[in-house]
Amino acid sequence: DQQVKQNSPSLSVQEGRISILNCDYTNSMFDYFLWYKKYPAEGPTFLISISSIKDKNEDGRFTVFLNKSAKHLSLHIVPSQPGDSAVYFCAAIRVTSNTGKLIFGQGTTLQVKP
Amino acid sequence: DTEVTQTPKHLVMGMTNKKSLKCEQHMGHRAMYWYKQKAKKPPELMFVYSYEKLSINESVPSRFSPECPNSSLLNLHLHALQPEDSALYLCASSQVVAGVSDTQYFGPGTRLTVL
Numbered sequence: 001d002q003q004v005k006q007n008s009p010s011l012s013v014q015e016g017r018i019s020i021l022n023c024d025y026t027n028s029m030f031d032y033f034l035w036y037k038k039y040p041a042e043g044p045t046f047l048i049s050i051s052s053i054k055d056k057n058e059d060g061r062f063t064v065f066l067n068k069s070a071k072h073l074s075l076h077i078v079p080s081q082p083g084d085s086a087v088y089f090c091a092a093i094r095v096t097s098n099t100g101k102l103i104f105g106q107g108t109t110l111q112v113k114p
Numbered sequence: 115d116t117e118v119t120q121t122p123k124h125l126v127m128g129m130t131n132k133k134s135l136k137c138e139q140h141m142g143h144r145a146m147y148w149y150k151q152k153a154k155k156p157p158e159l160m161f162v163y164s165y166e167k168l169s170i171n172e173s174v175p176s177r178f179s180p181e182c183p184n185s186s187l188l189n190l191h192l193h194a195l196q197p198e199d200s201a202l203y204l205c206a207s208s209q210v211v212a213g214v215s216d217t218q219y220f221g222p223g224t225r226l227t228v229l
Contacts, residue, residue, distance in 0.1 A: 003226045041223070041225060042222050042223065043120075083218070087154055089157075095214050100145050100170075101157065104156030106155070106156055107156055
């Protein structure tokens with residue numbers, strides 16, 4: 001049972017435009033969501049997170065939106081840059097379970113074309 | 115500073131070998147994790163240590179043996195591995211606040227190949 005889903009395996013965007021990466025989840029007990037960026041042969045790098053009590057969090061070019069009723073979150077990157085080309089993982093956690101167990105989506109490969 | 119270091123970067127071992135992966139963080143984090151990542155797949159949790167005690171073992175085979183000698187170090191001892199164990203092994207750490215784990219920060223990983 002895949003509790004966190006990223007239905008788009010890949011996304012291609014022109015430099016300077018907006019990149020929108022989507023993520024859906026099924027477990028309503030998740031209360032904290034994170035986005036990680038990963039280059040090949042490297043570990044995931046934390047990008048931005050959002051608590052379930054918020055619907056938006058912004059950090060520079062990155063904004064995460066959370067729609068709890070739809071169990072959907074999205075990461076917006078504006079403006080997109082070629083260096084943003086990487087695999088983006090959405091992850092969710094039930095903080096109140098105290099396990100620290102992150103559940104990852106399958107990832108979306110973003111390509112930003114110059 | 116959010117650095118987690120892992121050694122070695124690459125490891126090739128035979129099925130009869132014994133080797134260890136090492137992970138270190140100096141952020142004062144009290145939770146440390148081991149993940150396994152296969153190509154084109156998301157990271158999969160293997161073990162969680164909280165305050166140097168094993169709190170989660172995700173039904174990992176006994177040929178993987180974790181160890182947390184102190185709050186900064188995490189080891190993964192490998193013995194009698196199979197070729198299908200070849201993967202990127204990631205270490206992560208997080209702060210623990212009021213008993214709750216905060217954002218996890220990952221190391222660069224060890225690329226393991228089992229021949």
